[in-house]
Amino acid sequence: MLEDASTTTNDGHVPSPADEDLGGDWNRVIGRRAFLRGAGVAGATALAGSGLLAAGAAASVDTPTAGDIAILRFLCAAEILETDLWEQYEELGGVNGGNSSYMLALENLDGDMPQYISDNTDDERSHAAFLNAYLRSQGAEPVNLDRFRTLPSSKATGAKQIGRLTNLMSLNVDTSWYTRYRGTKNPDFGAGFPQAVNIHNQPAIPLNDQDTPPGTGQPVPPTTRDARRMQAIANAAGFHFAFIEQGGSSLYTSMSLKASSLEVLRIIVSIGGVEVDHFAVWHDKAGNAVAQPLAGVTDPETGTHFPDLNARNSELFQTNLIFPEPCDFLDKGLPACSVIRPSTTQNSGAVAAVRALTADNLFKGQTPAFFRTLMRLAQAADGAHRTRI
Numbered sequence: 001m002l003e004d005a006s007t008t009t010n011d012g013h014v015p016s017p018a019d020e021d022l023g024g025d026w027n028r029v030i031g032r033r034a035f036l037r038g039a040g041v042a043g044a045t046a047l048a049g050s051g052l053l054a055a056g057a058a059a060s061v062d063t064p065t066a067g068d069i070a071i072l073r074f075l076c077a078a079e080i081l082e083t084d085l086w087e088q089y090e091e092l093g094g095v096n097g098g099n100s101s102y103m104l105a106l107e108n109l110d111g112d113m114p115q116y117i118s119d120n121t122d123d124e125r126s127h128a129a130f131l132n133a134y135l136r137s138q139g140a141e142p143v144n145l146d147r148f149r150t151l152p153s154s155k156a157t158g159a160k161q162i163g164r165l166t167n168l169m170s171l172n173v174d175t176s177w178y179t180r181y182r183g184t185k186n187p188d189f190g191a192g193f194p195q196a197v198n199i200h201n202q203p204a205i206p207l208n209d210q211d212t213p214p215g216t217g218q219p220v221p222p223t224t225r226d227a228r229r230m231q232a233i234a235n236a237a238g239f240h241f242a243f244i245e246q247g248g249s250s251l252y253t254s255m256s257l258k259a260s261s262l263e264v265l266r267i268i269v270s271i272g273g274v275e276v277d278h279f280a281v282w283h284d285k286a287g288n289a290v291a292q293p294l295a296g297v298t299d300p301e302t303g304t305h306f307p308d309l310n311a312r313n314s315e316l317f318q319t320n321l322i323f324p325e326p327c328d329f330l331d332k333g334l335p336a337c338s339v340i341r342p343s344t345t346q347n348s349g350a351v352a353a354v355r356a357l358t359a360d361n362l363f364k365g366q367t368p369a370f371f372r373t374l375m376r377l378a379q380a381a382d383g384a385h386r387t388r389i
Ligand SMILES: [Fe+2]
Pocket: 079, 082, 123, 124, 127, 248, 275
């Protein structure tokens, strides 16, 4: 069967019943285009002439369904948003970063932080560019969020003064991923997890040079107000990096279960694996903010405190336990299994991702039209389901 019953339109909105026929027509059009490309026009003509171009022949082609396109369009939007946030981190703290104090504070987490930030940014750019190019190659509409690049940049030395999609200046970073991956429970069974650090309305990039003067040294532990402020900002970034990438790990896992085309499935699991790779590295680095010798920093402005989590003598907080603990999976009667979690649509699908990023304050200041657009794309992706065996 070629059509996905959860048809979505190429602008990502969830169709009304009246739209269904239009969506089906559109899906047939992109299916035919892709088939013609795959076979070559001359070959397709020859097949048509020989009477072999029957419906069954077309159905055997691995053409993306409308649901596949909806999945890829949401993932592309997510990658564009990821790129936007990572570019802000890179401008200030990447390998050619423009804010030396921020870079020093990040390097207190790991000397390679600027390199990792730049590489992660490159990866997100490549994900967004590839997904849009693939959508175009399938005759589907690419995703463009440029009209929403309206949020202000940081005024700190190093930041470009351009419109942004995302806001890193007042984040609520959910750090429950830290205890979730150390625990034996699975959120897909309803389990909840404590925060590792309470991070509310906290900048993860420097705001301006008055707040964090450029050229400030960053000793470990920080000894002045300015050094503590910048270290707390860098520490928050460390936890935010892992928050973003664990979300991507779960999102891609949940989307993979909905793909119908094997090629689309290959795209989802291949990019998703890189999100997992990013998460693993950031998980390790974030732990250095809450381990000696850096642990104990308090932000003088927000009060955000990064305690010594190893002092709790609990495996739920031990900083070097960065590999996922085996947990409940599928059925509690089966042995615990070390897996990405959550992976259900409800807990880690596209709508759940939008909700989590909104709660993160990542979109603080965005317009209602932005949220509407993103939620339509998300609902369409979550509405996709696998239609081929
Ligand atoms: Fe990505």
